[in-house]
Amino acid sequence: MKPGGGDGPHVFVDDLECPELRDEDLHHLTRSLRLRPGDTFTASDGAGSWRICRMGSVPEGEVEPVGEVVFVEAAQPPLTIGFALIKGGRPELVVQKLTELGVDAIVPFTAEHSVVRWEADRATRHTERLRRVAREAAMQSRQVRLPEIGEPTDFATLATYPGAIRADITGNAPSLDHPTVLIGPEGGWSETERHQLGAIRINSSVLRSETAAITTAALLTALRDGVIKHC
Incomplete structure (x- = not known):
């Protein structure tokens, strides 16, 4: 808002x-x-x-x-995007754009096929950087709520969030019944992860991780704001 x-x-x-x-x-x-x-x-x-x-x-x-x-009352339901860690400055891009779109919580995580992993003090340093990026993006986009930037976690933990689901080209249309969406790593989902959670499809193309995160956030916030209707 x-x-x-x-x-x-x-x-x-x-x-x-x-x-x-x-x-x-x-x-x-x-x-x-x-x-x-x-x-x-x-x-x-x-x-x-x-x-x-x-x-x-x-x-x-x-x-x-x-x-x-x-x-300003918070929009409902609260939306959470978990994204598997990616290289370079792309996590900053993801956090910046998801904040602008109005996502409530953003959580980096490690999947089985993740190449990038943040350990100990590196994780703390990167998380603080992402929180600064979120604050700056919220100022630019005139938000009245700062998103929660979670500490890096793992797939199994995020899979327990209410309504959690994976983004996958084989899934169904996105829905607010699944307000927590996990975006996989460059290496794709493992068989274990595929069996653990269902999936939503956000595009008919195979997207880069950061593109998938931003697209998912745009679709879910548009559904929540009534800009688009679920068929």
């Missing part, structure tokens, strides 16, 4: 009653977007609430709340 207040700048703060800008957000608003004292922007707590604020003294980053706090 997007807040009101037009298409102006949007940031996240910890407390909407006494909003304080992070240093990087202050820099973005005043240096990149060139906001000046008296200019307005919207701020959200990342949990569904937002309000209009006014920029105060720029060097100190003072913020003055000028609008009432507005709460």
Whole structure:
């Protein structure tokens, strides 16, 4: 869901009653977007609430709340996309686009045929990076809820999520009856994974992992928003 207040700048703060800008957000608003004292922007707590604020003294980053706090109900059902770890900067691309589309939870995982695996401190570092990417994407797309970026897990754990299903070219049409969709690795699903979960088909072509994740998110959010109807 997007807040009101037009298409102006949007940031996240910890407390909407006494909003304080992070240093990087202050820099973005005043240096990149060139906001000046008296200019307005919207701020959200990342949990569904937002309000209009006014920029105060720029060097100190003072913020003055000028609008009432507005709460936006969460869209139902909550949507979760699990994606098997992939190489390079593609996980960042997946998280960025899924956040823009309004997915509620994004969870990287390791499948049996996964080539990429994050271990120990590397997993922590990558997860923090994905959370920063999600925050930036939520600001750009004016979301009022930050998606949950889960710690890397495995297929068996995600398979226990309510309504979990795999994306596979052999599956049926997507449905909100299955709000958790797992996207497989470059090497495809193992026979064990195929037997463990059913499948939905999101396209008649064999897609790259990141394309499959983004396409799945677009279809599910469009179904949830009533943009498209399930036949």
